[in-house]
Structure formats: C-alpha cells, structure tokens
Amino acid sequence: MSEKNKFWKNARRVYRFLIVVCVLALISGIVIFYLNDADTAIDENGENQYTTFSDDDPDRIEKGIHVRTGLTDAPGLQETVNNCTSCHSAKLVIQNRMSAERWHATIRWMQETQNLWPLGDNEDIIVDYLTTNYPPKKKGRRETLADVQWYELK
Amino acid sequence: MQRRNFVQKATLASMTALLGTDIVFGASMPKYYLPLGLQDPDPFTMFDKDKEMVVLNDKPWNIEAQAHLLDDKITPNSAMFVRNNGLVPEELDATTWKLSFDGESAIQQKSYTLQELKSQFKVHTYQLTLECGGNGRSEFDPPAKGNQWTIGAVSCATWTGVRLRDVLEDVGLKPDAVYIGYHAVDRHLSQNPDKEPISRGAPMAKALQDETLLAFQMNGADIPAVHGYPLRLVVGGWPASVSGKWLNRISIRNIVHDGAKMGGDSYRVPCEPVAPGEEVKEEDMCIIESMPVKSLITYPKSGAMLKEGQSLNIRGHAWAGELEVAQMHYSIDFGATWKDCPIQKPINRLAWQHFSAKIDFPKKGYYEVWAKATDANGVSQPMVLPGWNPKGYLNNACHRIAVKMG
Numbered sequence: 001m002s003e004k005n006k007f008w009k010n011a012r013r014v015y016r017f018l019i020v021v022c023v024l025a026l027i028s029g030i031v032i033f034y035l036n037d038a039d040t041a042i043d044e045n046g047e048n049q050y051t052t053f054s055d056d057d058p059d060r061i062e063k064g065i066h067v068r069t070g071l072t073d074a075p076g077l078q079e080t081v082n083n084c085t086s087c088h089s090a091k092l093v094i095q096n097r098m099s100a101e102r103w104h105a106t107i108r109w110m111q112e113t114q115n116l117w118p119l120g121d122n123e124d125i126i127v128d129y130l131t132t133n134y135p136p137k138k139k140g141r142r143e144t145l146a147d148v149q150w151y152e153l154k
Numbered sequence: 155m156q157r158r159n160f161v162q163k164a165t166l167a168s169m170t171a172l173l174g175t176d177i178v179f180g181a182s183m184p185k186y187y188l189p190l191g192l193q194d195p196d197p198f199t200m201f202d203k204d205k206e207m208v209v210l211n212d213k214p215w216n217i218e219a220q221a222h223l224l225d226d227k228i229t230p231n232s233a234m235f236v237r238n239n240g241l242v243p244e245e246l247d248a249t250t251w252k253l254s255f256d257g258e259s260a261i262q263q264k265s266y267t268l269q270e271l272k273s274q275f276k277v278h279t280y281q282l283t284l285e286c287g288g289n290g291r292s293e294f295d296p297p298a299k300g301n302q303w304t305i306g307a308v309s310c311a312t313w314t315g316v317r318l319r320d321v322l323e324d325v326g327l328k329p330d331a332v333y334i335g336y337h338a339v340d341r342h343l344s345q346n347p348d349k350e351p352i353s354r355g356a357p358m359a360k361a362l363q364d365e366t367l368l369a370f371q372m373n374g375a376d377i378p379a380v381h382g383y384p385l386r387l388v389v390g391g392w393p394a395s396v397s398g399k400w401l402n403r404i405s406i407r408n409i410v411h412d413g414a415k416m417g418g419d420s421y422r423v424p425c426e427p428v429a430p431g432e433e434v435k436e437e438d439m440c441i442i443e444s445m446p447v448k449s450l451i452t453y454p455k456s457g458a459m460l461k462e463g464q465s466l467n468i469r470g471h472a473w474a475g476e477l478e479v480a481q482m483h484y485s486i487d488f489g490a491t492w493k494d495c496p497i498q499k500p501i502n503r504l505a506w507q508h509f510s511a512k513i514d515f516p517k518k519g520y521y522e523v524w525a526k527a528t529d530a531n532g533v534s535q536p537m538v539l540p541g542w543n544p545k546g547y548l549n550n551a552c553h554r555i556a557v558k559m560g
Contacts, residue, residue, distance in 0.1 A: 087343040089213040095292075095302040106299055113418070115344035139295035141538040145456065145522065148556045153458035153466070 070094060076129025079122045087114065097136040103127045197236075201380045204232045210301045214238040214343060214351075215380065218306030221553065222455035224471070227508060228281060229309040231378050237286050237307060238380070239415065240340040240351025243400050248376075248384035253368070257335070257405035261326025268370060268384055274324070275316035280365050281505040282390030283310045283473045284397055285445050287421050290549025293539055296431045298546025305450060305553060310471065310506040313388040315369030318404075319362045327358075327406060334361045335411030336387055336398035353413025354421065355405075356389055356396050360443070365390050365504050368401070390504030391475040393421050393442050393547075416441070423543040430542035439544075444475030447535055448550040449482065449509070449527040456555035462518055466557060469510035472497060472527035481528040482509040486521050486557075489537050497527075518560030524552045 059078075060067045069081055069090035084093050098106065104127060110116035119126065197217060198205050204223055210216045217236040224233055254265035266274070286307035291298050322334070335355035342349035360366060367388045370377065377383045382399025389396040395415065405411065415421060422439035449472035460466060472479040482497040495511040515521055528534040535552045 087213075089211050091209070091211045092213075092301065095210060096299050097297045098299060099296070102296075102299070109418070113414075115342075115346055115349065136297050139293060139297075141295075142551065143293065145554065145556050148457045150457045150459050150558065151455070153454055153460055153464075 072133045074129060074133050076125045076132075079125045080129050083117075083119055083122060083126060087116070093130070094134065097134050098130070099136060100127050100131050103130055201236060202231055202378065203234075203236075207233070207235075208304075208306065210303065214240055215242065216301045218303055219309075220306055220455075221450050221452055221470075221555070223452075224306070224308070224450060225452040225469070227310075227471075228373065229311045230373065231311075231381070234309040234311060234381065235286065235307045236380050237301075237394060238340070238351075239395075240342050241345075242380055243339045243341065246339075246379060246383050246400065251384050251402070253385060253401060254403045255321070255325040255406065256403065258408040259328040259331035260406040261328055264325045266321070271316050271321065271368060271385075272370070275320045277314060277316060278364075278367065279312060279314040279371075280367065280388075280390070280502050281310055281312045281500075282365060282367075282388050283308065283445075283504060283506045284388070284390065284394040285309075285448070285473070287393030287395060287442050287445070287547045288545065290551065291546035293549055293551065294430075294542060294546040295539070296542075298544060300545060307394075308448075308450070308473075310473070312373050313367055313369040314371035314374070315367035315385075315388065317364065318366045318368050318387065319364070321368060322361065322406065325406070328408070330408045331358055331406050332409065333357050333407040333411045335405045335407055335413045335416075336401055337403035337405065337413070338398050338400040339402050340400050350414045352395060352398070352415045353411070354395050354398065354416055355407070355411035355413065356392065357410075357443075360389060360392065360396075365502070391444055391473075393445060395421055410441070419544045421547070422545075423541075423547055427541045428543070432542075434544055442547055444477070445473075446540070446548055446550040447474040447477070447479060447527050447529040447533055448472065448553075449479070449525045449535065450553050451523060451525050451555050454555065454557075458555070458557050460515070460557065460559045462560040464559070466513045466515070466523075467510065468513060468523060468525075468555075469508065470525060470553075471506040471508055472525075473506040474527065474529035476504070477529040477531060478503075479507050479527045480530045480532075483526045483528070484511055484513070485524045485526070486513060486515065488522065489524060492526065495525075515557075515559045519558070521557045521559065522554045523557055524554040526552050 058068050061073045064073050066073055066077055066081065069085050071077055071080060071090050107119065107123060197203060197209055197215060203217060206223055207217050207219055210218060215236050215238045219233045219235055248268055251268045252265045256263045286303060288300055289303045289307035290305060291300055292302035292304050333355055335353055337350065337353050340351050342351045368385060369388045370385055372381060377386060385401045386399040387397045387401060418436060419439055421442050423442055424434045425438055425440040428434055449470060451468055451470040453469045472482055478500060479497055482495040483492040484495050485492045495509050497509045498507050500507045526535050535550050537552050539549060539551050
C-alpha cells in the first residue's frame with residue numbers, strides 16, 4: 001500500500017512540476033513576444049493597441065447580453081453557446097425565429113448534413129432557450145414599413 | 155481589434171513557448187495562415203464594402219445591401235451582397251489554378267489552367283443579374299430558417315470570361331449528359347475536408363446558354379476574393395447559388411447533380427403550392443430554376459420628406475430571371491391605381507433594366523411608393539407575400555419606400 005502511495009505521490013509531484021514549467025514557458029513566451037513585437041502593435045494613429053483589452057472574458061455579460069455572441073443571458077445560454085456557435089455565427093441563431101418543432105427539425109438537419117454532434121439532454125435546454133428568448137413573430141402577409149429614418153430630400 | 159491583436163500575439167506566443175524558440179518568421183506570417191476566427195473581424199475593410207452594408211452572419215460571411223446602395227446601373231463591389239455557405243478559401247493562386255472536367259457524361263477528363271482558358275476560348279463580357287434564392291426570406295410567416303435576407307441579396311455586375319459551352323464542347327459531351335455540377339475549394343463550416351459546403355449546378359440547356367460564363371473578371375478587374383477569385387461560374391437569372399465561386403472542377407452528369415445543397419429543401423420549393431407552415435415531403439420539392447420577376451426602388455432612400463408641391467423623381471431596376479421585364483408600374487395609393495413607368499431594354503439578356511418616373515403627390519401627408527414589374531409572359535410581382543415555402547425562397551413581393559410631403 002505504501003509503495004503504491006509513494007508512486008502516486010511522486011507522480012503528482014512530477015505532474016505539478018510539469019504544469020509549473022508549462023505555465024512559466026507560456027508566460028515567458030507571451031512576454032518575449034510582446035517585447036520583440038512591440039512596434040508592430042502601434043496603429044496608424046500611433047496609438048498602442050494592446051494597452052487595455054476589455055474583451056478578454058469569453059463569458060462576460062453586459063446589460064443582459066452575452067458580449068462575445070450577442071445572445072440573451074437566460075437559462076440555457078451556456079449550452080447554446082457551447083453547441084451552437086462553434087461552427088456558425090450566433091448571428092444565424094438570433095435572426096431565426098422558429099417553433100420548438102422546427103428547431104428540433106433544424107437540429108436533425110444539422111446532425112444529418114452538417115456534422116452536428118448528438119446534443120443529448122442539452123437539446124431540450126437549447127430549444128427551450130431559443131423559443132423563450134427568440135419566439136416567432138406574427139408577420140401576416142405583409143408587414144407595415146417599420147423603422148423609417150426620415151430625412152429632408154432637397 | 156485589441157482583443158484580436160492580443161489573441162493573435164498570444165497564439166504566436168504559445169507556439170513560440172511550445173517550440174522553446176522564437177518563431178523567426180512569426181511576424182511575417184501571412185494573415186491567412188491564422189485560423190479564421192482570428193482574421194480581421196471588420197468585413198467592410200476586409201471585403202471593401204460600403205459601411206452601410208448589413209452583416210447578417212459572420213461565420214460564414216453573409217452580407218446584404220440596402221436598396222439605396224444599389225442605385226448604380228452596374229453594381230460595384232462595394233454594394234455587392236456576399237453569400238457564403240462555407241469558409242472563404244485562404245490560398246488562392248491564379249498562376250497555378252486549374253479547372254478540371256470529369257463526370258459520367260464527359261467524353262474525356264480534361265483540365266485547363268486559367269491561362270489556357272483565356273487563350274484557347276473567345277472571351278465574352280455580359281452584365282448579369284445574380285439574386286440569392288432566399289432574398290426576401292425575412293418576410294415569410296411562419297418564418298423560414300436561414301439567413302434572414304431582406305431585399306439586398308441581388309446584384310448586376312459586369313462579368314468577363316469564357317462561355318461554359320465552348321469549354322464543354324472542347325471536353326466533349328456524351329449524348330446522355332443532363333446536368334453539370336460544380337466543385338470548389340471553399341471549406342465546410344465543420345472543417346471536415348471530405349464535406350463540400352455547396353456543390354450545385356444547372357441542367358444542360360442552361361449550362362449551354364451564351365451568357366453562362368466561366369468568369370475571371372468582375373467589372374473589368376480580377377474578381378474580389380470573397381466573390382470567387384480567380385474563377386467562378388456566372389449563371390444569370392437563376393438562384394445565385396448556381397454561380398459557384400472558387401471553381402476547380404466541373405462534373406458533367408448523366409443524372410441531376412446530387413452535390414451538397416441540391417437535395418432536401420435547399421434551393422427547392424414545393425412542386426405544388428402549400429399552405430403556410432405546411433410540412434412538405436422531400437419528394438414533393440422541386441429545384442428552383444429561373445428567378446421570378448422583381449424590382450427595387452434604389453432612389454430615393456426610404457424616408458424622404460418633401461416640401462409641399464415638390465415633385466419626386468424615383469428610379470430603380472427590374473429583372474425577371476430568364477425573361478425580360480416588359481412593363482413597370484408604380485402606385486402611391488397602395489395599389490388602388492397604378493401608373494405606367496418607362497422601362498429601358500436590358501443591355502444584354504439576363505441584365506437588369508432601369509426605370510424612372512416623376513411623381514407629383516396630390517396633397518400633404520404620408521405616402522408609400524410601391525413598384526411593380528411585369529415580365530414578358532404578363533406575370534407581375536404580388537403586393538403581398540407569394541406562396542409560402544419551407545425555406546423562404548422566391549419572395550418577389552413589391553418593394554416600397556415611405557415618403558412624407560408637407
């Protein structure tokens with residue numbers, strides 16, 4: 001028993017050491033690269049482009065919107081982001097408004113023809129998220145012109 | 155922008171760290187070697203598009219014009235819609251480019267370099283209307299899935315190339331040839347190299363038309379990368395998906411081509427009309443061929459406010475797929491009365507035609523100017539949505555603009 005314990009203890013030690021080495025290597029790589037390449041990061045206005053970057057958190061939510069994808073923050077967001085935005089843009093999801101039945105059919109189509117993986121329990125979560133947050137809108141045979149931007153024509 | 159730079163640097167930095175050495179040529183690594191997600195996210199600069207173009211989708215890129223951007227008689231690149239099914243190919247070298255021909259009904263397999271195509275066959279130039287089959291999809295109820303195009307997925311640029319017919323005849327067609335199918339170098343969204351994002355085609359009769367081009371120039375210059383550089387098909391008057399981009403192979407088929415997006419409900423509509431929302435079996439769907447008659451008021455932009463008594467000059471374009479537009483009308487009273495509007499002859503077959511009119515409004519108030527084109531067979535644009543179909547194709551309902559006077 002103690003032999004086995006010792007082995008695992010050593011293995012963990014080696015493992016931890018390797019993690020530290022990798023992290024250090026990555027950090028030094030980034031530092032080296034920034035130092036080497038500092039001048040190319042100046043844009044035409046002479047401004048430094050990398051002094052601040054507020055967009056670095058892939059899960060950041062602002063005003064109820066998931067910043068990276070533009071999707072509404074609501075139950076099912078994470079499942080939708082993980083399964084629906086790696087092949088195509090979230091813009092394609094947001095502009096499509098369908099019933100649950102048609103979303104399920106669309107998922108089948110993506111699985112049959114577009115290499116979408118099986119979604120398991122996430123399928124219902126995703127479809128609920130979509131139909132709740134992006135419900136179809138009744139448009140009838142022709143809608144009223146909306147959002148007209150008025151301007152004076154000379 | 156900043157994030158991209160960071161990600162780009164961090165990616166190279168990780169490579170550097172992993173290799174334990176600096177990537178010597180890292181700084182000069184061409185942009186297109188980076189994964190697509192790291193490419194410049196500003197499509198207006200990247201594709202040289204007007205800032206008022208509307209991005210519907212950024213993976214894959216799908217961008218449409220607004221009506222007033224399409225005012226030019228010949229559509230410039232800046233206003234030309236982008237419709238991609240897959241990822242824009244990264245390395246496009248015209249000097250080594252080859253187009254090969256194969257298929258059950260090809261007498262021989264043969265391939266041509268771009269230079270051979272240009273020198274062995276007569277070069278022709280036509281102005282050709284290309285409209286996405288799904289242009290207008292956003293108006294269907296119940297909604298149809300796909301990019302929600304409004305009105306701007308249409309263009310009419312000048313295309314220069316060789317006739318597909320001339321090249322097909324050089325390859326040699328067996329008498330059982332029924333269809334050509336194209337293949338191209340764009341990649342599938344799933345990055346699976348065995349999958350084609352799109353591989354459509356046309357029946358022989360369309361493939362053999364004078365105006366069906368293997369084009370290598372648009373508006374007198376190399377075709378922009380996003381529009382199919384260095385070689386594409388241009389098949390005017392049919393859904394623009396027939397006009398394959400980045401072409402490297404054409405199969406001459408003895409069956410209706412069965413490539414990606416030829417089957418299912420892609421670019422197909424119910425053979426017989428269905429009620430909105432009705433389920434349609436795959437075998438009851440028919441491939442879209444000619445696009446229907448349609449028109450667009452490109453001047454003025456919707457929302458014009460006029461002084462009392464000021465008259466309004468409108469203009470725009472009309473097209474009718476395989477046919478010519480025979481008549482053009484406009485209405486300022488929601489179709490109660492229609493006024494005749496002169497329509498020019500097309501510069502060549504399958505090019506859009508131009509109309510203009512001077513309108514005087516009877517009194518102050520809110521108006522809509524509706525435009526209605528009629529094709530050579532007497533078929534007009536409907537004022538309401540045409541027949542519903544599962545994928546929302548062929549919406550050719552009248553275009554209208556809002557105007558206020560006084």
